[in-house]
Amino acid sequence: MTVSRVxxxxxxxxxxxxxxVLEAAKALGYVPNKIAGALASQRVNLVAVIIPSMRNMVFxxxxxxxxxxxxxxxxxxxxxxTDYMPEKEERVLYEMLSWRPSGVIIAGLEHTEAxxxxxxxxxxxxxxxxxxxxxPVDCAVGISHRRAGREMAKAILRAGYQKxxxxxxxxxxxxxxxxxxxxxxxxxxxxxxxxxxxxxYSGGSALKKGREMTQAILEREPEIDFLYYSNDMIGAGxxxxxxxxxxxxxxxxxxxxxxxxxLLQGLPRQLATMDAHRAEIGRKAAQIIAARVExxxxxxxxxxxxxxxxxxxxxxxx
Numbered sequence: 001m002t003v004s005r006v007x008x009x010x011x012x013x014x015x016x017x018x019x020x021v022l023e024a025a026k027a028l029g030y031v032p033n034k035i036a037g038a039l040a041s042q043r044v045n046l047v048a049v050i051i052p053s054m055r056n057m058v059f060x061x062x063x064x065x066x067x068x069x070x071x072x073x074x075x076x077x078x079x080x081x082t083d084y085m086p087e088k089e090e091r092v093l094y095e096m097l098s099w100r101p102s103g104v105i106i107a108g109l110e111h112t113e114a115x116x117x118x119x120x121x122x123x124x125x126x127x128x129x130x131x132x133x134x135x136p137v138d139c140a141v142g143i144s145h146r147r148a149g150r151e152m153a154k155a156i157l158r159a160g161y162q163k164x165x166x167x168x169x170x171x172x173x174x175x176x177x178x179x180x181x182x183x184x185x186x187x188x189x190x191x192x193x194x195x196x197x198x199x200x201y202s203g204g205s206a207l208k209k210g211r212e213m214t215q216a217i218l219e220r221e222p223e224i225d226f227l228y229y230s231n232d233m234i235g236a237g238x239x240x241x242x243x244x245x246x247x248x249x250x251x252x253x254x255x256x257x258x259x260x261x262x263l264l265q266g267l268p269r270q271l272a273t274m275d276a277h278r279a280e281i282g283r284k285a286a287q288i289i290a291a292r293v294e295x296x297x298x299x300x301x302x303x304x305x306x307x308x309x310x311x312x313x314x315x316x317x318x
Contacts, residue, residue: 046076066282084173104125109133129141143305152258231257232258271315284306
């Protein structure tokens with residue numbers, strides 16, 4: 001019973017005894033059978049974390065936030081990647097729920113009807129992250145991407161830019177980028193301004209694509225005086241291209257991205273951007289899961305909205 005209490009981290013056991021038990025378990029290479037324990041509880045101490053990509057620099061920071069909270073609990077995150085494909089997300093969710101995890105953290109609010117049905121029927125806490133523009137299955141933690149788009153548009157217009165181009169992902173499956181674009185164009189329209197031209201790409205975000213897209217859109221519309229990118233990585237590629245061309249930034253042409261990626265702080269010029277609170281979103285989602293696992297009757301907010309702020313950098317006039 002003493003060994004059982006130590007391995008389950010339960011009960012009153014002295015530190016000296018605990019150390020001896022753990023040392024013996026380590027020497028023997030012993031790993032407890034969690035499946036056996038789960039037969040009684042119908043749950044394992046795993047939290048299913050389902051994200052679109054590990055190549056996108058956004059999600060490792062979300063994972064870091066989740067891990068920083070769960071490492072102080074008995075819960076462990078397990079990760080599934082969907083590649084922004086709803087059908088793949090459905091398969092990943094099905095497999096993860098079949099292990100009876102203690103909770104689910106899943107990116108976005110848009111899912112197939114089958115995925116929504118599985119989450120509703122699971123009987124466990126579900127936190128949808130990154131976005132609050134919609135109705136969650138259970139609860140959501142994130143930012144309003146429509147609001148983020150609107151706020152960036154207002155800042156661009158206040159700075160006096162009028163001929164604006166947009167560069168980003170092909171948006172049918174990137175719902176958060178689509179919502180930012182909708183908020184962006186809505187705010188421009190209220191001031192009588194339209195997006196002059198658009199350039200889209202598919203695949204992972206990269207500096208090279210940002211350079212190529214920037215060159216292409218400016219060859220078509222050389223009078224553009226501001227470029228709004230759906231993420232920082234392609235924005236950084238555009239910035240490097242414009243600097244090579246000797247363009248006067250931000251007086252002649254301005255540009256801004258989205259996400260506040262720390263890696264880009266080493267560039268010669270700081271790209272204007274907006275922080276999406278990625279690590280904080282991960283932390284808050286994990287806190288909700290941990291609290292509700294500890295006490296299923298615990299109160300929680302159905303929607304936790306964080307507010308992104310614009311960082312003007314060196315590429316957006318103030």
